[in-house]
Amino acid sequence: MTTTTQAAGEVSYLEAISQALDEEMARDERVFLMGEDIGAYGGAFKITEGFLEKYGEWRVLDTPLCESGFVGAAIGAAMMGLRPVVEMQFADFISCAFDQITEVAAKNHYRWGAAVPMVIRAPFGGGVHGGPFHSECPEGWFFHSPGLKLVAPSTPYDAKGLLKAAIRDPNPVIYFEHKFLYRRIKSSLPEEDYVVPLGKADIKRTGNDISVITYGAMVHLALEAAQTLAHEGIDLEVVDLRTLIPLDKETIYSSVSKTSKAIVLHEDNKTGGVGAEISALLAEDCFDCLDGPIVRIAPPDTPVPFSTPLEEFFLPKTSDIVAAARRLGAY
Amino acid sequence: MDCAVIAREIKRDDLLQMYYYLRLTRALEDRITALYRQGRIVGGVYTSHGMEAIAVGYASALERDDIIAPFHRDMGAFLIRGFTPGEVLAQYLGKKTGPTKGKDGNVHMGDLKRGVFGFVSHLADNLPVAAGAALAFKIRGESRVVFAGTGDGGSSRGDFHEAMNFAAVRKLPVVFFCNNNQYAYSTPLRLQMAVANVVDRAQAYGMPGEIVDGNDLAAVYVAAKQAIARARAGEGPTFLEFKTMRMHGHSEHDPAKYVPRELLEEWKMKDPILKAEKLLQSLGYGGERYFQEVVDRVKREVEAGVEFAQQSPLPEGPDVLLGVFADSADSH
Ligand SMILES: Cc1ncc(C[n+]2csc(CCOP(=O)(O)OP(=O)(O)O)c2C)c(N)n1
Numbered sequence: 001m002t003t004t005t006q007a008a009g010e011v012s013y014l015e016a017i018s019q020a021l022d023e024e025m026a027r028d029e030r031v032f033l034m035g036e037d038i039g040a041y042g043g044a045f046k047i048t049e050g051f052l053e054k055y056g057e058w059r060v061l062d063t064p065l066c067e068s069g070f071v072g073a074a075i076g077a078a079m080m081g082l083r084p085v086v087e088m089q090f091a092d093f094i095s096c097a098f099d100q101i102t103e104v105a106a107k108n109h110y111r112w113g114a115a116v117p118m119v120i121r122a123p124f125g126g127g128v129h130g131g132p133f134h135s136e137c138p139e140g141w142f143f144h145s146p147g148l149k150l151v152a153p154s155t156p157y158d159a160k161g162l163l164k165a166a167i168r169d170p171n172p173v174i175y176f177e178h179k180f181l182y183r184r185i186k187s188s189l190p191e192e193d194y195v196v197p198l199g200k201a202d203i204k205r206t207g208n209d210i211s212v213i214t215y216g217a218m219v220h221l222a223l224e225a226a227q228t229l230a231h232e233g234i235d236l237e238v239v240d241l242r243t244l245i246p247l248d249k250e251t252i253y254s255s256v257s258k259t260s261k262a263i264v265l266h267e268d269n270k271t272g273g274v275g276a277e278i279s280a281l282l283a284e285d286c287f288d289c290l291d292g293p294i295v296r297i298a299p300p301d302t303p304v305p306f307s308t309p310l311e312e313f314f315l316p317k318t319s320d321i322v323a324a325a326r327r328l329g330a331y
Numbered sequence: 332m333d334c335a336v337i338a339r340e341i342k343r344d345d346l347l348q349m350y351y352y353l354r355l356t357r358a359l360e361d362r363i364t365a366l367y368r369q370g371r372i373v374g375g376v377y378t379s380h381g382m383e384a385i386a387v388g389y390a391s392a393l394e395r396d397d398i399i400a401p402f403h404r405d406m407g408a409f410l411i412r413g414f415t416p417g418e419v420l421a422q423y424l425g426k427k428t429g430p431t432k433g434k435d436g437n438v439h440m441g442d443l444k445r446g447v448f449g450f451v452s453h454l455a456d457n458l459p460v461a462a463g464a465a466l467a468f469k470i471r472g473e474s475r476v477v478f479a480g481t482g483d484g485g486s487s488r489g490d491f492h493e494a495m496n497f498a499a500v501r502k503l504p505v506v507f508f509c510n511n512n513q514y515a516y517s518t519p520l521r522l523q524m525a526v527a528n529v530v531d532r533a534q535a536y537g538m539p540g541e542i543v544d545g546n547d548l549a550a551v552y553v554a555a556k557q558a559i560a561r562a563r564a565g566e567g568p569t570f571l572e573f574k575t576m577r578m579h580g581h582s583e584h585d586p587a588k589y590v591p592r593e594l595l596e597e598w599k600m601k602d603p604i605l606k607a608e609k610l611l612q613s614l615g616y617g618g619e620r621y622f623q624e625v626v627d628r629v630k631r632e633v634e635a636g637v638e639f640a641q642q643s644p645l646p647e648g649p650d651v652l653l654g655v656f657a658d659s660a661d662s663h
Binding site: 079099108117149170171 | 430431435439440441442443448449452453456457460463464465467468470477496497501654655656658659660661
């Protein structure tokens with residue numbers, strides 16, 4: 001995976017998230033944070049370092065170890081007019097709060113008209129030797145639950161703009177921030193306040209031959225593969241979904257109608273993942289414009305392993321994309 | 332304490348109004364049960380028959396700005412917060428005029444404007460949510476209180492314990508209560524917990540608790556008032572265990588053969604409405620004639636509600652697509 005070299009004024013993906021939180025807290029006094037060890041310690045990844053001193057213990061709440069309890073509390077506070085942003089220490093632990101998220105937050109507005117404006121930040125993804133309980137990509141669990149919005153940024157610009165949009169959204173939003181990108185991806189950000197609207201994909205590279213539809217850390221793999229393939233005369237278009245719900249079908253479809261070939265790439269397990277849905281949508285709605293089979297690239301259906309060779313085998317690689325694109329290009 | 336003594340702390344008009352709500356709850360739920368037996372109700376019916384004093388008592392003890400996260404046998408709380416019999420019946424009939432417009436059924440209704448959280452089937456799920464509402468009040472420095480409950484069964488869920496612990500640690504203005512009606516569906520208390528009382532569970536969180544006769548309107552009201560005052564004064568959460576008995580099956584389809592008849596006979600004598608009537612009489616606030624007037628009045632109100640619900644339109648099929656996402660949260 002490429003690492004951009006830092007230039008003056010460049011901000012890491014992690015700092016971008018931190019800035020978004022800080023700016024939103026300063027802008028709107030209803031915004032407050034909850035999570036384990038986010039106060040004096042600044043959070044497991046130091047996203048909220050210094051926030052306790054700046055905003056005090058009632059806007060930066062260290063919670064007991066109770067994911068269901070504090071997500072539930074965030075729901076209640078949101079319904080009472082506050083704007084909670086909850087941190088899962090690791091996205092994996094969101095399973096403990098699954099019930100509150102899918103049964104309460106996701107359904108309240110539909111059932112009885114109570115909006116739940118809250119954000120759950122979930123540091124997800126592998127490549128950091130976290131093993132089966134610290135590397136998961138749990139977006140698939142929630143992709144299937146109506147009433148939630150799902151965000152997964154790939155760049156500092158998007159990370160900041162999408163988090164701001166998520167905080168300002170009147171719905172429950174799960175914000176999947178990729179741990180591998182935290183300190184590896186940097187770029188300069190605008191000085192002024194900006195948001196990246198939820199539900200708009202972004203073409204991270206334009207190309208004419210094959211569309212790679214992806215999100216999160218995989219965007220960078222796709223871009224790397226595109227560089228390699230450019231020398232061979234295969235021109236990849238990289239579609240970064242940025243939000244999984246709402247899903248920007250329009251951008252996906254217009255890209256695939258241009259290239260007529262699609263690779264769907266993600267880091268979550270293959271079966272029943274977001275990619276399965278996108279493939280099905282393409283088969284349903286874009287069959288006529290396809291000039292080859294839809295190719296899915298995703299890890300096998302196993303938990304995320306710990307040891308380096310196992311995790312390397314598990315995670316999609318640039319070479320997988322290159323090989324798939326060569327096959328598809330020749331199709 | 333003798334209940335007539337406690338009751339002297341309560342204003343006459345308040346007691347009479349609570350009596351009216353006891354009667355309204357009973358009449359409404361009995362009518363719903365009758366409709367269910369005629370096959371006219373969509374889905375299940377869960378009543379508070381024999382337990383009406385709990386919701387009527389605590390909901391009467393709260394201020395209008397306070398929040399209720401009711402238990403699924405708290406019809407009285409909905410009525411006190413202004414849900415009309417017609418709306419409730421429309422909800423049971425799956426009509427568009429019900430509080431959830433047909434999206435959900437029976438007591439699964441709520442309304443933020445009336446300060447009632449929609450009940451979630453997953454028992455105890457609303458307890459952390461209630462703690463969160465109390466957290467919002469604490470953060471904003473408002474003197475509002477949340478009253479949130481579950482059953483003896485629900486008190487075994489992790490969310491019950493997570494909510495109690497979180498609220499205790501942060502001294503949140505919330506009152507937790509448990510309707511201990513001795514059965515969770517068919518599961519008796521002794522298979523639910525190895526402690527004698529649900530209130531024992533609160534001790535682990537450093538939370539004061541109290542056992543209250545749930546069939547005694549005055550006792551419920553006074554205990555609730557005290558716990559609410561404590562929460563409002565910033566002293567943190569309290570736990571109230573209302574001892575009572577579920578007089579119908581878990582739902583109206585359940586004949587509850589697993590409950591010993593003698594137990595039901597015993598509790599029938601402790602019916603909360605009879606108890607309330609005795610109390611009102613002993614205080615000189617009302618007698619047979621007055622009680623009959625209230626019975627007639629609530630009957631008329633319930634029948635008007637049945638009429639309203641039956642005349643109300645069903646939702647249109649495509650309405651299913653509406654409301655998954657909120658456009659704004661500004662009404663909060
Ligand atoms: C988490 C969960 N598990 C199972 C059920 C199914 N269920 C509905 S009510 C009930 C018993 C509830 O008992 P209790 O909390 O004591 O309340 P009661 O109905 O006796 O008043 C069960 C098992 C549920 N609603 N939620």
